[in-house]
Structures are given as structure tokens and as C-alpha cells.
Amino acid sequence: MSLSRRDFTKSALAAAALAATGAVTLPRAASAATYTAYVMAYFTESPSMQAADYGLHLAVSRDGLNWTPLNQNNPVVTPTAGQQGLRDPQVFRKNDGTFVVIATDLKGTNFGSNSPYLHVWDSVDLTNLTGYRLVRFQTTNDHTWAPTVFWDATRGQYAVVYSAADIFRVNYTSDFRSVSAAQTFFSPGFGVLDADIVVDGGTTYMYYKNLSDGRLYGARSSTGAPSSFTTYTGGLRQGGGIEAPLLLRTNDGGWRLWGDSYSPVNNDYYAWSSGDIGGGSWAVLNQRDYTPPLNAKHGSMTGITEAEYNALLNRWGAPSWVRLKCSSHPDHFVRHLNGVGRIDPYPFDPFRDQLWRLVPGLADSAGVSFESVNVPGSYLRHYNYAIRLAANDNSSTFRADATFYRTAGLADPAWSSFRSYNYPTYHLRHRDYLLRIDPLSSSSSQADRNDATFRVTS
Structure with missing residues (x-):
């Protein structure tokens, strides 16, 4: 109805x-x-x-x-x-x-x-x-x-x-x-x-x-x-x-x-x-x-x-949180599930798993970090190149792993891509729906660039 x-x-x-x-x-x-x-x-x-x-x-x-x-x-x-x-x-x-x-x-x-x-x-x-x-x-x-x-x-x-x-x-x-x-x-x-x-x-x-x-x-x-x-x-x-x-x-x-x-x-x-x-x-x-x-x-x-x-x-007022929509799978949004960063088709529950506070980068305020709305104090970070949701231990390693530079989207400049702070040639992307960082550039394949391009929305 x-x-x-x-x-x-x-x-x-x-x-x-x-x-x-x-x-x-x-x-x-x-x-x-x-x-x-x-x-x-x-x-x-x-x-x-x-x-x-x-x-x-x-x-x-x-x-x-x-x-x-x-x-x-x-x-x-x-x-x-x-x-x-x-x-x-x-x-x-x-x-x-x-x-x-x-x-x-x-x-x-x-x-x-x-x-x-x-x-x-x-x-x-x-x-x-x-x-x-x-x-x-x-x-x-x-x-x-x-x-x-x-x-x-x-x-x-x-x-x-x-x-x-x-x-x-x-x-x-x-x-x-x-x-x-x-x-x-x-x-x-x-x-x-x-x-x-x-x-x-x-x-x-x-x-x-x-x-x-x-x-x-x-x-x-x-x-x-x-x-x-x-x-x-x-x-x-x-x-x-x-x-x-x-x-x-x-x-x-x-x-x-x-x-x-x-x-x-x-x-x-x-x-x-x-x-x-x-x-x-x-x-x-x-x-x-x-x-x-x-x-x-x-x-x-x-x-x-x-x-x-x-x-x-x-x-x-506008929302205090954002969502990340995937370019290669536009019905999918970035979320955390059991501590793992991934993309899943929307809608899903718990729906708050896809809500992020886009805060100044923990290692460099010119960058950004992604704090979970429903697990405050926990951030997306890479570990062995895979993206995890983890509590901030305030170590220099954690802060670096959880910081990204927002750039024009590799597949669409009207969207966004996110370059790793401590691995400068690596970008946030999904592979088989799981989030990770990989070496990517404007010369990478169209499919790889799509996987690393997101719309920041609400």
C-alpha cells in the first residue's frame, strides 16, 4: 500500500x-x-x-x-x-x-x-x-x-x-x-x-x-x-x-x-x-x-x-552522518558486518551499519576517517590490506591505517575515491564485495576504478 x-x-x-x-x-x-x-x-x-x-x-x-x-x-x-x-x-x-x-x-x-x-x-x-x-x-x-x-x-x-x-x-x-x-x-x-x-x-x-x-x-x-x-x-x-x-x-x-x-x-x-x-x-x-x-x-x-x-x-537540519554508495554496484552501500568492511545490497538490517561520521583524518586532518555511528569510537582501518572495523587504540599505526585522502573518483570525478594515507598508491575498493586497499590509478582497468569509486550521500 x-x-x-x-x-x-x-x-x-x-x-x-x-x-x-x-x-x-x-x-x-x-x-x-x-x-x-x-x-x-x-x-x-x-x-x-x-x-x-x-x-x-x-x-x-x-x-x-x-x-x-x-x-x-x-x-x-x-x-x-x-x-x-x-x-x-x-x-x-x-x-x-x-x-x-x-x-x-x-x-x-x-x-x-x-x-x-x-x-x-x-x-x-x-x-x-x-x-x-x-x-x-x-x-x-x-x-x-x-x-x-x-x-x-x-x-x-x-x-x-x-x-x-x-x-x-x-x-x-x-x-x-x-x-x-x-x-x-x-x-x-x-x-x-x-x-x-x-x-x-x-x-x-x-x-x-x-x-x-x-x-x-x-x-x-x-x-x-x-x-x-x-x-x-x-x-x-x-x-x-x-x-x-x-x-x-x-x-x-x-x-x-x-x-x-x-x-x-x-x-x-x-x-x-x-x-x-x-x-x-x-x-x-x-x-x-x-x-x-x-x-x-x-x-x-x-x-x-x-x-x-x-x-x-x-x-x-541535514544528517550528521553519511553513506557510501558503490559505483560498480549502485544498489550496494559500504557497511560493517562482524567487524568486516564490505558492501551489501540495500536495504538491510541493522541499517545503522552503513552510517558513518566522516571526521578529520586521525593521522592527518587534511584526510578523512570513517567512524561508525552505531559503534562509536570504532573506525574503518586496513590490516594486511583488508578493511576492518576496530576500536581506536590511539596508536600511530592505527591512526595511519584509518586515514584516507578523499579525491575525485577514479571512475567518475563527480564521485569520490579514497587514497590510503600510509600506502599512497593504494585506494579503498571492494573486491568480491569485501573492502580492502589495492594499488590503483587512473590507468587501472575500468572495472577496478569502478570498484574504488563511491558516492558520498545521506
Whole structure:
């Protein structure tokens, strides 16, 4: 189960056309704002649920691909009513330029515990969440999952669409406090889950999961009205299973489609890109190109201004730790396991094994050392060329073995490589997933240089 998410942006031309018809007048903040970055809302889970947290998490990104979790990847707010937990949060920019956050009322994975309510918050710029309330959307006992919001210009109201009993239902609202009676929105004759809806010009697009074949599909409508959508794409899938389609109109006018893994034991997100959502053709993005927030599940994304980006970072703060993503295996991250340095496919538990404090080098402050977050005082060091996690004994040998110089990546200068302090021609790399130091240079094989190149991320 996941939330549909959408980036609600209107071109000035579309805004003017709507205003001319008298259907709606968009405030200047919504029609004229320049978005330079993105915000993401999500909750967290990991394979053995060590990271399970059903509060509202936020992350920011410059490119909409690589994300910085805020508040140390802790929730910025947690529901206090209903089931006192959320899933599938959507952050949506309203016509007045402010935000509403709306989410499933469900804590954990007890999917048989149906709630007719959704959690709702208001916010000017997401530095504070106010007006918290639990709003009832259904009179039945069906679940009310994965809400998505779009502006229905014909009605002059917001539509809130959600998964209920293997179909989509909709309620209309002007204030996200009182809502119309629920009605069927999309019932194609097979089970569906997780709608995400965006409006582009005169067309409303909806992407959803087809439960009969486990793939993501796109449908569209010229009105956005209930029962007016026609599927126009083939099924999309990456990995062992996928759900939670997430549509993002990028700030440069392109499109991205994200899909969440079917369960937390698989990779958390996969992505596609397209220059034309109406064409229905999507190109798979390489996992080297994107890094979702740590343990993020079923999120939503939207464009934000430079001022909003800076306000979010100032209010909630960036992580005090980093992760190292491997160039040759972009779904793998550096971790320690039983005292051994290695790379493993993410996600995994204990998830904190991949978190490092990048501190000044123990032997030379111009270099760096990697201190474990969950084993404080222990560092990655080489011993007989193999990388181990060991407690700092403050000897000169330990300090030297645990110090590296960060350089431009041997395989990609936009990434990083790490040269040994006391073996100056040796670099940190993995071989058969185990970390070690080996003599490497720009003339080494492409495969070896890839094994020694990492993205420092969060």
C-alpha cells in the first residue's frame, strides 16, 4: 500500500486560461513561483523493521534524484489521533501557495485494521505543521489508503482520491476539513491500488498499480471526472515487485515516475523518466543516478522554491552522518558486518551499519576517517590490506591505517575515491564485495576504478 503523490504545478498559460473561463483564479504565489528544488514526504521501514517509524518524515533535494533526509531522518511530526501512525503521506501545494499534508491512518502493517479517516496537517512552508486533524472520508468499513490530491478546475474544489476495496474512491473539498460524500472514482473491473494523479494542461493523468499483474499503468482523462479515465500505457515494472507510483513534474519541465518496492526486503525505489507524459513512453533510470532517503517508503514529491529549501534545511537540519554508495554496484552501500568492511545490497538490517561520521583524518586532518555511528569510537582501518572495523587504540599505526585522502573518483570525478594515507598508491575498493586497499590509478582497468569509486550521500 502506498500513497499517490503529485507535484501540482501550473504554467502561467494554463493559469491564465482557467482564470479566463472563470473556473478558478490562481493566486500569484501558485502561478508565478519559481521552483529550484524538491521536498519529499515519507515514512520508514527496513527488512526486519528496525527502522519502522510511522511519523511524517521529510527530505530535500536539488535535483529530485538524490535526497537529504531532514531531522536526522526522524519524523518531524507524528499523528496523535486515530491509530497514531501514518503511511503514504502526500505533500501537496494548494492554490494559495501553502501546503497540505494528507496521509493514511495506519500504524504498522496491520492492513486488516480499516480506518475511514485520513490524517491532515496545514503548513505555510513545512517548517511547522499546524491544524492537525483526523478527517472522515467514508461511512463504510473499507480501508482508506494512499490518498492523492488534485485540483478539479471544473468543480472548483480539490479532489482526494484513495484506495478502497480494490477500487479508487473520491471526496471533494475546499478546505480539507469538510468533504463531500464518497463516490467511485475508478473501477476498471480488476483490482487497483495506489493512484497518483497530476493535471497537465487540459489532461488529468492517473498512474496506478494493477493488482492482477503487479504492474504500473497510466490512465488519462480530459475532464478528471469520476469514471472518465482510459488506460493508455503498457505495464511498467522493475525489480521483484512494485507499487506506489509517484509522478513528479520536474522543475525543468520533464517527468519522472517512481515505483516503490513491493516489500522492504527489496530495493526501496525504482525510477523512470520521460520528456512527454502524454506519450506514455518511459526510460528506466540507472540506480547510479538516484538515492532515495534512508529507509524511505511510499512517499510523495513536489517542487519548492529556493527560500523554502533553505528554510527546511535551517529548521530541521541535514544528517550528521553519511553513506557510501558503490559505483560498480549502485544498489550496494559500504557497511560493517562482524567487524568486516564490505558492501551489501540495500536495504538491510541493522541499517545503522552503513552510517558513518566522516571526521578529520586521525593521522592527518587534511584526510578523512570513517567512524561508525552505531559503534562509536570504532573506525574503518586496513590490516594486511583488508578493511576492518576496530576500536581506536590511539596508536600511530592505527591512526595511519584509518586515514584516507578523499579525491575525485577514479571512475567518475563527480564521485569520490579514497587514497590510503600510509600506502599512497593504494585506494579503498571492494573486491568480491569485501573492502580492502589495492594499488590503483587512473590507468587501472575500468572495472577496478569502478570498484574504488563511491558516492558520498545521506
